[in-house]
Amino acid sequence: MKLSFYPGCSLEGMANDYARSIIAVFMELEIELIEIEDWSCCGATAAHSISESMSVLLPARNLAAAEKLGLDIVSPCAMCFNRLRFSQQMIRKRLFDIPWPVTGDIQVHDMTRFFAEPLMITSIKKRLLKPLSGLKVVCYYGCQMVRPPKITGYTDYENPQTLDHIVAAAGAEVIDWSYKSTCCGASIGIARREIRESLTSRILQKAEQAGAEAIVVSCPLCQSNLDIFQKDRPKRRIPVFYFTELLRLGFNQIGDPHWFKMHFTDPVPLLKTKGLL
Amino acid sequence: MHNVASDREVEPKREPGKERKLIGDRGDFFLNKIQGEAGVNISACYQCERCTNACPVSHYMDIKPHQAMRYIQLGWREELLKSSTIWVCLSCEMCTTYCPNEVDVAETINHLRNMAAHSSITPKYKSLAIFHQTFLDVLITSGKVNEFRLMSAYYSKPDILKEKMKEGTLKEEILLGMALLRKGRLKLYTPRSRAIKELQKVDR
Numbered sequence: 189m190k191l192s193f194y195p196g197c198s199l200e201g202m203a204n205d206y207a208r209s210i211i212a213v214f215m216e217l218e219i220e221l222i223e224i225e226d227w228s229c230c231g232a233t234a235a236h237s238i239s240e241s242m243s244v245l246l247p248a249r250n251l252a253a254a255e256k257l258g259l260d261i262v263s264p265c266a267m268c269f270n271r272l273r274f275s276q277q278m279i280r281k282r283l284f285d286i287p288w289p290v291t292g293d294i295q296v297h298d299m300t301r302f303f304a305e306p307l308m309i310t311s312i313k314k315r316l317l318k319p320l321s322g323l324k325v326v327c328y329y330g331c332q333m334v335r336p337p338k339i340t341g342y343t344d345y346e347n348p349q350t351l352d353h354i355v356a357a358a359g360a361e362v363i364d365w366s367y368k369s370t371c372c373g374a375s376i377g378i379a380r381r382e383i384r385e386s387l388t389s390r391i392l393q394k395a396e397q398a399g400a401e402a403i404v405v406s407c408p409l410c411q412s413n414l415d416i417f418q419k420d421r422p423k424r425r426i427p428v429f430y431f432t433e434l435l436r437l438g439f440n441q442i443g444d445p446h447w448f449k450m451h452f453t454d455p456v457p458l459l460k461t462k463g464l465l
Numbered sequence: 466m467h468n469v470a471s472d473r474e475v476e477p478k479r480e481p482g483k484e485r486k487l488i489g490d491r492g493d494f495f496l497n498k499i500q501g502e503a504g505v506n507i508s509a510c511y512q513c514e515r516c517t518n519a520c521p522v523s524h525y526m527d528i529k530p531h532q533a534m535r536y537i538q539l540g541w542r543e544e545l546l547k548s549s550t551i552w553v554c555l556s557c558e559m560c561t562t563y564c565p566n567e568v569d570v571a572e573t574i575n576h577l578r579n580m581a582a583h584s585s586i587t588p589k590y591k592s593l594a595i596f597h598q599t600f601l602d603v604l605i606t607s608g609k610v611n612e613f614r615l616m617s618a619y620y621s622k623p624d625i626l627k628e629k630m631k632e633g634t635l636k637e638e639i640l641l642g643m644a645l646l647r648k649g650r651l652k653l654y655t656p657r658s659r660a661i662k663e664l665q666k667v668d669r
Binding site: 232240245335337379412449452 | 522553557590595597611634648649658660
């Protein structure tokens with residue numbers, strides 16, 4: 189099986205640990221990832237906010253490159269996924285002049301939904317060497333991955349299940365909670381800190397109340413936001429994992445021993461008490 | 466009995482800024498324009514306030530999402546472009562998702578933000594407008610957005626520096642940047658995309 193991979197800017201910088209864990213997991217599952225050649229940024233919130241045509245054209249360039257490869261795209265970043273899908277819909281409406289040959293016909297997969305397919309779940313279960321038993325987690329989806337349903341194609345946007353299925357397949361105990369897709373405010377965090385802080389602290393508080401020992405995310409911005417916010421908290425810190433990091437643990441691939449060092453909230457004590465490290 | 470409502474001349478004088486605006490004093494021109502450009506059926510809004518109740522940041526907004534829809538119906542352009550609403554909006558799409566009439570509220574607010582960015586009106590939250598513009602500038606010059614390049618470009622803007630000095634958070638931000646560097650989360654250099662020329666051509 190082959191897929192084209194659109195990493196997005198975050199995976200080269202802030203979330204380079206995510207990128208490494210993704211590559212490790214895909215290798216383990218024997219799926220070949222081909223990085224889109226010479227990809228460029230999807231424009232994120234900024235292009236969308238300032239110029240509508242840029243918000244369609246920037247992802248269109250990457251869609252054109254993927255179409256040249258003829259492979260479906262898998263996108264690990266929620267924002268990139270949302271922008272690619274949005275651009276695809278606009279391309280099909282033919283309202284913008286796009287300088288690259290693009291039809292908008294290939295599939296753009298969001299990585300969690302790709303892994304939550306029954307076929308992939310069985311494949312994960314088959315390769316599981318060290319089930320994450322006893323680890324109580326809540327899954328946090330964030331906003332851009334599930335909403336608006338017309339663009340993302342999620343039908344269960346009020347209570348999304350994809351991450352829950354994946355993490356449960358890896359053997360962890362998944363707790364249901366109500367803040368799965370509440371926005372964490374990362375996009376506004378740099379310019380208006382107080383707004384981000386009010387949103388993030390509420391999510392962390394609710395995760396604690398639900399009895400979670402860790403939060404599982406798939407969006408690089410959500411991870412850095414939820415993780416860095418806890419930097420100044422003296423106690424009751426909750427580690428924030430990418431789901432691929434947990435899968436990697438389940439496959440018993442420790443890889444680089446310093447891999448968890450990139451987390452501000454050190455997950456090592458928790459993993460040690462659970463006997464996972 | 467004297468009918469006050471029908472007598473224009475007895476209309477009480479109001480303080481400046483609080484003058485009564487006539488409903489539809491611009492006809493439905495503005496409404497039609499936004500509906501056409503954004504492709505959103507704003508006329509369908511019947512003020513049920515579901516968008517405002519779903520919005521996670523509505524208490525930071527001076528014009529609430531449902532009010533913004535009404536303002537458009539009434540053609541009150543300047544009030545909207547001057548508002549904090551358009552800059553505070555996170556584009557988290559809660560409003561759009563829960564609207565019973567399928568009014569794409571987030572897209573509409575985004576369209577207003579586009580209009581404000583291209584107008585001469587000073588945005589209420591300058592820092593957000595500057596952030597978005599800086600992001601695009603970095604994108605156009607390097608094809609990809611490197612966080613270090615973005616942050617250094619953003620903090621070297623005079624308005625932002627002034628604001629951070631006033632808030633006294635500059636030191637904190639620098640320390641956070643250092644911590645990110647130590648953790649290996651901030652890369653000083655990432656390869657640029659070869660797309661720069663292509664992108665500069667499409668930047669309008």
